[in-house]
Amino acid sequence: MADTALDPAARDVPDPAAWSCPAPLHDQPVVVLGHGGGGALSAELVADLFAPAYGNATLDQLADSAALTLGGARLAFSTDSYVVRPLFFPGGCIGDLAVNGTVNDLAMSGARPAHLSCAFILEEGTELAVVDRVARAVGKAAEAAGVTVVTGDTKVVDAGHGDGVYVTTSGIGLIPDGVDIRPQRARPGDVVLVSGPIGLHGIAVLSVREGLEFGVGIASDTAPLADLVAAVLAVTPDLHALRDPTRGGLATALHEIATASGTGVVLDEAAVPVPEAVANACGFLGLDPLYVANEGRLVAFVPRRHADAVLAALRAHPQGAGAAAIGECVAEHPGTVVARTRLGGTRVVDLPIGEQLPRIC
Numbered sequence: 335m336a337d338t339a340l341d342p343a344a345r346d347v348p349d350p351a352a353w354s355c356p357a358p359l360h361d362q363p364v365v366v367l368g369h370g371g372g373g374a375l376s377a378e379l380v381a382d383l384f385a386p387a388y389g390n391a392t393l394d395q396l397a398d399s400a401a402l403t404l405g406g407a408r409l410a411f412s413t414d415s416y417v418v419r420p421l422f423f424p425g426g427c428i429g430d431l432a433v434n435g436t437v438n439d440l441a442m443s444g445a446r447p448a449h450l451s452c453a454f455i456l457e458e459g460t461e462l463a464v465v466d467r468v469a470r471a472v473g474k475a476a477e478a479a480g481v482t483v484v485t486g487d488t489k490v491v492d493a494g495h496g497d498g499v500y501v502t503t504s505g506i507g508l509i510p511d512g513v514d515i516r517p518q519r520a521r522p523g524d525v526v527l528v529s530g531p532i533g534l535h536g537i538a539v540l541s542v543r544e545g546l547e548f549g550v551g552i553a554s555d556t557a558p559l560a561d562l563v564a565a566v567l568a569v570t571p572d573l574h575a576l577r578d579p580t581r582g583g584l585a586t587a588l589h590e591i592a593t594a595s596g597t598g599v600v601l602d603e604a605a606v607p608v609p610e611a612v613a614n615a616c617g618f619l620g621l622d623p624l625y626v627a628n629e630g631r632l633v634a635f636v637p638r639r640h641a642d643a644v645l646a647a648l649r650a651h652p653q654g655a656g657a658a659a660i661g662e663c664v665a666e667h668p669g670t671v672v673a674r675t676r677l678g679g680t681r682v683v684d685l686p687i688g689e690q691l692p693r694i695c
Contacts (some may be wrong), residue, residue, distance in 0.1 A: 422542075423539045431695060446510070452501065480560070520594070526599060527658070527659055529653065535627050535695075556629035573635075630653065
């Protein structure tokens with residue numbers, strides 16, 4: 335375990351509850367952009383409004399996709415809407431983002447994605463050439479991911495009431511026998527792995543939206559992850575939790591798993607793979623890479639006895655070549671993520687209130 339074990343001193347941290355100063359959010363009377371950011375405002379919106387309206391035991395799992403039993407088969411089912419601005423960015427566009435995002439949500443349950451639906455909301459006045467380009471990107475991404483788009487819908491809204499094109503995709507897939515992957519299964523002692531460098535998608539979108547130049551090209555990491563998950567499951571089906579760190583980035587994904595499982599997470603900040611270009615851009619803009627969105631990465635909570643083999647399987651796949659062990663799950667400070675800094679200190683990695691970068695997915 336030399337490759338994945340962390341310094342035991344990482345567990346010796348002060349009580350992080352004494353370091354946090356939660357902001358009062360419940361009195362927000364209207365929808366704000368932060369409600370869509372994947373942070374604390376999003377969590378409150380779900381917990382206080384949607385869950386009471388139609389909550390149930392399956393929804394209460396709050397996984398990336400719902401695991402269902404239907405006709406004797408175990409299915410994963412997920413839906414997501416995409417409102418990224420601009421529509422086209424280095425490394426991708428709203429079309430392939432919509433396919434990969436839903437495919438990846440299904441894969442985080444261990445499912446093999448099979449079929450998608452795709453709905454377009456178009457703004458009056460949008461050039462049909464733009465719609466055609468997005469639609470072709472959807473088709474190409476679906477083919478690459480090994481799924482078929484089998485149904486859909488189209489609506490048009492008045493000019494000035496949209497950003498050209500919004501896309502909603504839903505998907506279903508089959509969960510193999512013996513696979514039980516959900517955030518509640520994370521356990522103290524699990525090793526936390528990430529499949530590659532973080533922050534590329536959010537910075538790529540920001541660069542074209544704001545016309546920023548960082549001295550080097552940064553492209554989105556958007557990609558389907560089902561084959562990567564299948565490669566890991568071939569090594570061991572005993573994965574406890576998987577998450578794709580999209581809105582809210584790596585920090586939010588870790589928080590969601592820590593909260594759902596009632597455990598804590600200790601993150602080795604120096605071990606997190608942050609590309610130099612992303613680190614420089616974040617330093618210039620005052621952003622934390624841990625909160626920047628990704629669209630082709632996964633976080634895995636793996637029993638320590640399997641960690642080396644899973645890490646090797648990730649690194650052997652093109653989508654996981656930059657995989658790294660970045661932390662561990664602990665019994666202390668349940669529901670809280672703390673990070674060992676490069677200077678030897680420890681800090682709480684708080685759940686963001688809203689989002690650093692709006693409209694990134």
